[in-house]
Amino acid sequence: MAIAACVVYATYAYLRWRSQSFWGWDLGIFDQIVRDYAHFRAPDVTTKRHISATDMGMFAWADHFSPILVLLAPLYWIDNSAYNLLFAQAVLLSAAVVPIWIYTRRRLGLPAAYLVGGAYLVYWPLQSAAAFEFHEVAFAPLILATLIERVDAGKWRHAAIAAGLLLLVKEDMGLIIVMVGIWIMIKGQRRIGAYFAAAGAAVIGTVIWVVMPAVGGSSKRDWYYGQLGATFGQVAHKLLTHPSLMVTELVDPHVKLHTAFWLLAPLLFLSLRSWICILAIPQILERFFSEVHYHWEQPYQYNAYLAAILVLAAVDGAAKFNLAWLRTAWAATAFGVGLALIPAYPLWQLTDSATWTTVAPRVAQLHLLEMLPQGTDVLMEFPLDATADEWVHPISEDYTDVAPEWMLTQNVTAFQQKLDDNLTANGHPPASYAPYAVYDGWTLAKLDR
Known part of the structure; x- marks a missing residue:
C-alpha cells in the first residue's frame, strides 16, 4: 500500500x-x-x-x-x-x-x-x-x-x-x-x-x-x-x-x-x-x-x-x-x-490530460538556465520553480538591496523597471541588464556592470 x-x-x-x-x-x-x-x-x-x-x-x-x-x-x-x-x-x-x-x-x-x-x-x-x-x-x-x-x-x-x-x-x-x-x-x-x-x-x-x-x-x-x-x-x-x-x-x-x-x-x-x-x-x-x-x-x-x-x-x-x-x-x-x-x-x-503535458514556458526556462554554471544567482518572477543548479530568487514588491547577476523574464524592460523601483526606494543605485540569450519568448539577461 x-x-x-x-x-x-x-x-x-x-x-x-x-x-x-x-x-x-x-x-x-x-x-x-x-x-x-x-x-x-x-x-x-x-x-x-x-x-x-x-x-x-x-x-x-x-x-x-x-x-x-x-x-x-x-x-x-x-x-x-x-x-x-x-x-x-x-x-x-x-x-x-x-x-x-x-x-x-x-x-x-x-x-x-x-x-x-x-x-x-x-x-x-x-x-x-x-x-x-x-x-x-x-x-x-x-x-x-x-x-x-x-x-x-x-x-x-x-x-x-x-x-x-x-x-x-x-x-x-x-x-x-x-x-x-x-x-x-x-x-x-x-x-x-x-x-x-x-x-x-x-x-x-x-x-x-x-x-x-x-x-x-x-x-x-x-x-x-x-x-x-x-x-x-x-x-x-x-x-x-x-x-x-x-x-x-x-x-x-x-x-x-x-x-x-x-x-x-x-x-x-x-x-x-x-x-x-x-x-x-x-x-x-x-x-x-x-x-x-x-x-x-x-x-x-x-x-x-x-x-x-x-x-x-x-x-x-x-x-x-x-x-x-x-x-x-x-x-x-x-x-x-x-x-x-x-x-x-x-x-x-x-x-486531466493537461496535467500530463509539459508547458512551453517551462521548457524555455530550463533551456536558458542550462546555459549557466552551478551556483548562479538568477532573478525570476512568480510563479517560478527551483531548477536544480541555480539559486532562483523571486522578485516581489519587497525586493530591496541586491541586483542578481542574471535575470530571466519575458519582458526585460518592465521587469528591470520594477527591480529599479525597489532598489532606488531603498537607497540603492538602479541596475542595468543586457540580453544574453533569447528562446521562445523568454530572455536571459546579464547584469551590465
Whole structure:
C-alpha cells in the first residue's frame, strides 16, 4: 500500500514540477537548505536575503528550526534536482501507513487495518501537502504515527526516539510532545508522561528563546497574533480579560469551522472519542488564532500535521464499539468516504490530460538556465520553480538591496523597471541588464556592470 501510494504521489508531484505548476517559493527555499547540507555548508537561504533589508532569516534555523532536513542531503549526491524533495515527500507521506496499519490491526483487526490504511492514503490533508510544494511537514505523519503506535504498545524507548525526531521537524513540535505526555499520564503512566511533557516544554523553550535568537532569528519571528497583542504576555492578558475571544477566534471567520469539519468528517467524527485527539490541540490553536488566512484553509500543507493524529484517534474511537462488525463497518465507510472525496482534491488532477503535458514556458526556462554554471544567482518572477543548479530568487514588491547577476523574464524592460523601483526606494543605485540569450519568448539577461 505504501509503495503504491508513493508511486501515485511521486508521479503527481513530478508532473506538476515538470509543468511549472508549483509556485516555487517554498520549494526554492527548501532546495537551497538541503543543497547546502549536501555540500557540507550551513543552510543559507539566499531567497530570503532579498525580501527585506532588515530580514534576519538568511540562516535557515533563524527562520524555522528543522534540522531533520539534513537527512535528505544524500539525495543530492545521487541526482542534482529539486525534485528530490518532492520524491522524498511522497515517500515519507506514504510510509506513515505502515505504523497506522500496525496500530489498527492491533486495535480493530486485519481487515480494518487495510481499510484504515487506504483511508489515510487518500485523506485530503496529504493531498494538500503534496500539492503545495515541499515542506518539513513531510516528516510529521510518519514520526507521529510511529510515536502514537509505540506509546500504545508500551515501548517507551522507541517512543522517546520518535519524540526526539519529531522535535527536529519544526520549532513548535515540542507542544505536541507536551500533549503526548499528558495523554500518557491519562493512560496511567504518570511518571513517564511527565518526562515526555517536561522534555517537550524544555526543548521548545530552548529552541525558540535561545537557539533561534542565537543564530539571528527572533522568538517572535513568525508572530501572527497582532490582533491579540504584540507579546506573549499581552496575548495572555487579553485572553484572560476577554475570555469570549477563546471561542470567537476559533470560529470566526467561518472558514475555520469549514476546515475543522472536513478534517473530521471523512473519519465520521470518531476522532473526538479518543484522548489521542488532544495531540492536535496545539496545531489547531496555533493556526486558528493566527491572523493569516492561509493558516485556516484547506489548500496548504498545515493540515498534514494533523493527519496521522486524527486517523489514529478515530481508530481508537472505533475500538470502543462493542460490536466487532461495527468497527469494520466504520473502517470501510471511512475508506469509502475518502475515495468519494478524491474528485474535490488535488489527486483528481491526474485524470486531466493537461496535467500530463509539459508547458512551453517551462521548457524555455530550463533551456536558458542550462546555459549557466552551478551556483548562479538568477532573478525570476512568480510563479517560478527551483531548477536544480541555480539559486532562483523571486522578485516581489519587497525586493530591496541586491541586483542578481542574471535575470530571466519575458519582458526585460518592465521587469528591470520594477527591480529599479525597489532598489532606488531603498537607497540603492538602479541596475542595468543586457540580453544574453533569447528562446521562445523568454530572455536571459546579464547584469551590465
